[in-house]
Amino acid sequence: MKKNNLLAKAKNSFRKIISSLNIVLCSLILSTTSVHAAGSNTGSIDGFITFVCDWLLKIGGVVALIGAVMFALGWQRDDAEGKSRGLMTMMAGFMVIAISQSKGLFGL
Numbered sequence: 001m002k003k004n005n006l007l008a009k010a011k012n013s014f015r016k017i018i019s020s021l022n023i024v025l026c027s028l029i030l031s032t033t034s035v036h037a038a039g040s041n042t043g044s045i046d047g048f049i050t051f052v053c054d055w056l057l058k059i060g061g062v063v064a065l066i067g068a069v070m071f072a073l074g075w076q077r078d079d080a081e082g083k084s085r086g087l088m089t090m091m092a093g094f095m096v097i098a099i100s101q102s103k104g105l106f107g108l
Contacts, residue, residue: 049103056100064093 071086073079 053100053103056096060093060096060098060100062093063096064090067091067093 067086067088067090069086070089071083074082074084074086
């Protein structure tokens, strides 16, 4: 008899939890709203971002080129630190190039 009583209480508790979850989920679904922003006027900064990204591409290329030369000279001198610095400089240049190509972050 006690088992049946415990089982009935567990079923009742489970039903209450499921009902509460359904109420919360339905209220979340029904309370969502669509918000559309008006067209923002960012034309003045769009030109600046394009200008900066163009220059970052060129600067990153120069830094990567300098890193490649440093790496080659490290091989010539058999200098482990020179090779490491050259690779780090070259990677930094390529990272700047990658950043300059990410205009999509700004919606351009």
